[in-house]
Amino acid sequence: MLNKILNMLKLDAKIMLRNGFLWVVLGMSLFYVILVRFVIPEELKLTPVEYILDNTTGYQVVEYFSDIDEVEKMEGRFVATREELMEQLEGNGRSLGIVFEDHQVTVIRQGYENNENINLLVASIDEVMKEIGLAERPVYYEYEFLRNRTEIIPLNKYLIPVFLATDVAMLGFFFVAVMMFQEKKEGSIAAYRVSPGGTFTYMLSKILLNTLLSVLFGWILAVFTLGFTFNYLHYTIIIFLVALFISILGLLISLFFKDISEFIYVAMIIFVVLSFPIAAYLYPSLSVPFFRFIPSYPVMFTIREILFTTGKSGILEYSIILLIQITIASILCYKVVDRKLLKNRK
């Protein structure tokens, strides 16, 4: 049995190498490393921009932001006149205007924003007024942190789980599917049916190879961006399990299509659905219950926890969930491969 698996692995590995898969994995991982290290900034404002017109006596708002060393962050957001403010608002559909006067603040909204977001802005304006000293009131709250405060993760490194999820979880299922389509087209499947190899060997070889490529990708990305600052064992286990699951899923779904041209449309739909949780990852305050059931959601947050530990314990639970998913998917996949592809070859 082991010999059959190794032989099949060698064969599939040769096909992958001959078609440049290894170079693609190396190239893509280096591309992301360059992005993280040299292209993506450490900070970027992803929420709507506020343009501010300070009409207070003595420009107290400008002075306040200078005093707290926030002037650099506010570059380009202070305007001199109302006309300039309106021009900026008309030019940027994702912006808001705030006019500070001695006894009044005017918020100029685009019109489509929901009231909750405007009220949040108003609450933050209250705070600025307090800090400037234009108003005072006692504080009725205190903070309690359930875990230790962690350092803010720079944006470029924060995106590493997104890149991993994209490459491993979303695109991973393409490779296994296309290898199967290629073999169908060439007639290799027909030859395999009369060979000593079995359904399990056929499945395991392709899935394992794709999984190992995903792990290699994950290692290169992590080593050259974060070094050895986290637990590589946990990291490898999670990537291995996720890649295994996605590869099985990719093979299973592709079995219901005749060729790559049909499959690619469905694969695109799956890709788009898998990418929705990226919004929840980039905006963690966006709480959408159904996102949690999309496979890429736990992938990103679990990998984030491994790379930037906060002491959360969910890694073991997620690994168990993955193992259950892998078991169910592989049983289904085995049956379908056996019936549809290998025609009940044992």
Place this chain on the structure above:
Amino acid sequence: MKRIMFLFRKDVKSAFRDNLITYIMIAPIILSFILIMVMPVMDGTGLTFAIDNTVSEDFAVELQQYGKVERFSSINDLEKRVLLPDDVPGITFDSSYRILLEGNESEELIQLVGMVVDRVAHGESLINIKIDSMMIQESSIREYSAIIMILTSILLAGVIMGFNIIDEKETRAIHAISVSPVKMMDYVIGRGLIGIIFSLILGLLTSIIIMGFNLDWLMLIVVILVSSLLGILVGFFLGFLANNQVSGIAIMKVTMVPIVFTIIASFFTPDKWQWLYYPLPNYWTFQLVSDVIFRSYDSFKINLIMTFALNFGLLLIFFPLMKRKFRLR
């Protein structure tokens, strides 16, 4: 012309025979409907608060003016909710309000929650605040969804075209074509036609589903036709480099990620650095499609010229290379 139509009819026949037409029509419809369902959720990117039963009903009602409120019956359940991966702060009351946080939230969120609790607890603003509106009723999320779908349609059509070329290489049909009267120009146009038509069908369908019928139809058709050159370029690039489907997928991955990433990156790049994207055809294609969807035609001419020039220019560069590789006349 006859030769071009021969190649075009061949592709259409195989599309119908292989049920490809069904997938071409259904997939963008499904995708567009999924986007329509998700759009309202994405648009309401406000906060979510978790509270327990120590917080008064008045406070809870007022808090709903600032975001979604989830209620829990005990402090343990509240803490469990706060510790989930998303950033949902918890609020409980015990002589004063306690804001429960996990510890990995951003400084902005931490401060914002404090500001909200402060405001709600006091019941009024510190200063007179007036709200004015520019009366723009819809956010841009619908438009950006339409732009994404049009670009996806164009690239998808190109990828299908590329895999058709790979198929011809694998079956050696390309050798048969090379000894036929079909010339390289006929081949490029014949193949490109199917890419253009698929782009048009998909692009229009998805635009209608997401934006409705209130579209600048003529401009949209012109834009999709010109933008489809990007898909055709990708398709020929795939077909040129890949010898089989396996290497086709590998090349597709290597091509698509930079194409998509540069478009996303240009969206967040400040104006003074936009020039970095000027040599890229996908950048101009994105700008062109954005112009027609947003009906903002200030830079339309330059975007149209650059999209056409860069995509067509690259195709022209490719032309002799493909001619040599496919051995067409």
